[in-house]
Amino acid sequence: MSISVTRVFDLLKYNLEKFPKEEFVSGKIKGEWRKFSTKKFCETTDNLSRGLTSIGIGKGSRVAIMSANRPEWNICDYAIMQLGAYQIPLYPTLAEHDVKFILGDAEISVVFVADEQLYQKVKTVCAELTHQVDIYTFDQIAGAKHWEELTAIGATLNTVDLETYREAVAPEDILTIIYTSGTTGTPKGVMLTHDNLVQNFKKSAVLLPDNVTHALSFLPLSHIFERMISYLYAYLNIAIYYAESMDTIVADIQFVKPSGFSTVPRLLEKVYDKIVEKGKALTGIKKAIFFWSLALAEKYDINKSWWYNFKLGIARKLVFKKWKEALGGNIQVIISGGAALNPRLARVFWAAGLPVFEGYGLTETSPVITVNHFDAIRFGSVGMPIEGVEVKIASDGEILVRGHNLMKGYYNKPQLTDEAIDSEGWFHTGDIGELNEGYLKITDRKKEMFKTAGGKYVAPQMVENKIKEAPLVEQIMVLGENRKFPSALVVPNFEALKNWCKLKGIEFGSNETIVENKEVKAKFQKLIDEANKEFGKWEQVKQFALLPKEWSIDGGELTPKLSLKRKIILEKNNEIIEKIYKDAENYHPENK
Numbered sequence: 001m002s003i004s005v006t007r008v009f010d011l012l013k014y015n016l017e018k019f020p021k022e023e024f025v026s027g028k029i030k031g032e033w034r035k036f037s038t039k040k041f042c043e044t045t046d047n048l049s050r051g052l053t054s055i056g057i058g059k060g061s062r063v064a065i066m067s068a069n070r071p072e073w074n075i076c077d078y079a080i081m082q083l084g085a086y087q088i089p090l091y092p093t094l095a096e097h098d099v100k101f102i103l104g105d106a107e108i109s110v111v112f113v114a115d116e117q118l119y120q121k122v123k124t125v126c127a128e129l130t131h132q133v134d135i136y137t138f139d140q141i142a143g144a145k146h147w148e149e150l151t152a153i154g155a156t157l158n159t160v161d162l163e164t165y166r167e168a169v170a171p172e173d174i175l176t177i178i179y180t181s182g183t184t185g186t187p188k189g190v191m192l193t194h195d196n197l198v199q200n201f202k203k204s205a206v207l208l209p210d211n212v213t214h215a216l217s218f219l220p221l222s223h224i225f226e227r228m229i230s231y232l233y234a235y236l237n238i239a240i241y242y243a244e245s246m247d248t249i250v251a252d253i254q255f256v257k258p259s260g261f262s263t264v265p266r267l268l269e270k271v272y273d274k275i276v277e278k279g280k281a282l283t284g285i286k287k288a289i290f291f292w293s294l295a296l297a298e299k300y301d302i303n304k305s306w307w308y309n310f311k312l313g314i315a316r317k318l319v320f321k322k323w324k325e326a327l328g329g330n331i332q333v334i335i336s337g338g339a340a341l342n343p344r345l346a347r348v349f350w351a352a353g354l355p356v357f358e359g360y361g362l363t364e365t366s367p368v369i370t371v372n373h374f375d376a377i378r379f380g381s382v383g384m385p386i387e388g389v390e391v392k393i394a395s396d397g398e399i400l401v402r403g404h405n406l407m408k409g410y411y412n413k414p415q416l417t418d419e420a421i422d423s424e425g426w427f428h429t430g431d432i433g434e435l436n437e438g439y440l441k442i443t444d445r446k447k448e449m450f451k452t453a454g455g456k457y458v459a460p461q462m463v464e465n466k467i468k469e470a471p472l473v474e475q476i477m478v479l480g481e482n483r484k485f486p487s488a489l490v491v492p493n494f495e496a497l498k499n500w501c502k503l504k505g506i507e508f509g510s511n512e513t514i515v516e517n518k519e520v521k522a523k524f525q526k527l528i529d530e531a532n533k534e535f536g537k538w539e540q541v542k543q544f545a546l547l548p549k550e551w552s553i554d555g556g557e558l559t560p561k562l563s564l565k566r567k568i569i570l571e572k573n574n575e576i577i578e579k580i581y582k583d584a585e586n587y588h589p590e591n592k
Helices: 010-018 038-053 071-081 096-105 116-126 147-156 162-167 194-205 224-235 246-256 265-280 284-297 306-326 343-351 414-420 460-467 494-504 518-532 566-572 574-587
Strands: 025-029 032-036 062-066 086-090 110-113 134-137 174-180 188-193 214-217 239-242 260-263 333-336 356-361 368-371 389-393 398-403 427-436 439-445 473-479 487-492 543-546
Touching: 010 038, 010 224, 025 071, 032 038, 032 071, 038 071, 038 147, 038 162, 062 071, 062 096, 071 086, 086 096, 096 116, 096 174, 110 116, 116 134, 134 147, 174 194, 188 194, 194 224, 194 368, 214 224, 214 246, 224 239, 224 260, 260 265, 265 284, 265 306, 265 333, 265 343, 265 494, 284 306, 284 343, 306 343, 343 356, 368 389, 368 439, 389 427, 414 427, 439 460, 460 473, 460 487, 460 518, 473 566, 487 494, 487 518, 487 574, 494 518, 518 543, 543 574, 566 574
Parallel strands: 025 239, 062 086, 062 110, 086 174, 110 134, 214 239, 214 260, 260 333, 333 356, 487 543
Antiparallel strands: 025 032, 174 188, 356 368, 389 398, 398 427, 427 439, 473 487
16 A cells, blocks of 8 residues: 655655665764664654653643754654654754743653753753743763663563554644744744645655755754755655764765755855865965856856867866765755855856755745745745745735745734734745745845835845855845945854965964954955945945954854844943944945
8 A cells, every 4th residue: 555645754664665765764872873674763762752652642742852953862753743742943043032931831851962061951941930841861971861761661562552642643733833033022833734734845856866866964854954854864765964063064974975965045145265275275266167157157058059068068078076075975956945046156056067955945934935945946946935835925026925834823922923924825934035036045034134215225145145255254244224325244254264365365363363353354344345335325235344253153143043123232242333323424424
């Protein structure tokens, strides 16, 4: 009998029946690869499910996972969901107050944590809660309950009929509650159903080529983007390999030699910047060929002349072949999401024979709304809606979405749900965009747009993305709410900047001294002036400040999705911002 996938856990029987393999899910932990065959994975999952029933977990129970990517994450995920319980992912770097809020709000009774550090964090938080929470660890930790204690118990419970639990779960039942940190405020629990995810990975599956057989994964499973993709991989018979950490990606790519991976634009930007830095270090004919190839790649389009394609063939043999080798040599597709990808970067990667499918979605939409792919691509857009999803633009430019991917609502927040989803079933994304021949283009976040003192609206992301094209710029935030003109806080790419200083014979010491250097400031002024040419006078960045320290998740300036927490950045840099505008009053009378 053929297995039909209508609930996410159906993927396990589907894989056992259609394509069982020796390496189904693998993860590198402390330098060692741990590999699960399909059979071992499914047996372990079933044993854990039975073990969970012994501590009272069943339909409607709440179980959390707080861990970096590893096979145990997936085993726990499937073990929880096939009992009809809700799985609540906790991002490992969440602050204690957020962990406490989520554990209380979702009434979580069991938490799986990866290591000692997370165990201590969750243990401290649980001591402050009014209800009992059991903690199990993936690593062996003295004094802590280990997750395999539950699988061992489960292996003895042959009388527990898991099929009874599975049959009680309907496609429209809740699979997970995902708390989104957002850029401000208390986390909101997004309720997603089995059907939300199943429809999303089925409708996205048609976009991937057949020759994707094994994938490297490093984006956090606690986000819906990578989690949905892990289900998509299982649906398409693609083996998953989890990188040990962001620091080991280069070595892990060379070991796995993946045919695909998903990423955020920031990582692609870093890969590109490193390649360009190496290109600048070349000399003579090699340097000339490198930059000729790069210029050619920036003009890439799907439908180019035979002459362009002939030249591109040469560039691929001489230059881009090495790019492919650096990513393992087998890449068929890269999936990019989470933020806007610079169109120039997309063209360059496609030209190099590394197709990047840029998509768009939110946690509330499970997540995919639109995506570019081989049959439908337009650079500068986030593609067309997947089958079964409708998109329209409201009168104020906001992107509205309706379809099978839309969440059930925000947990315990009916008023917020009503604000987000209107009476006709349209979800208001908070993003501003435009539709052109079916292709969606994101132009800004509705809440991030600001109005200058002159009453002009500025979409900061468009300006930021243009200035970020310069390899010397690592991070940037454009601001100017109720001010006379837009200004910017800029974090340089210090590695590239120090190399530039060496070439120019500029002495430098710490990051703090380098950002105060007059020649460095003049260089950044030039870069910003160049980018400003693309924008109207009211949108142009008139003043800026260079900051000595990169923004980070740990520092509180970025969300786990690497979006800017604009409010926090404004608060932390208030004195610098006030100085920017005070100095402008004194020295630039035209801005008065």
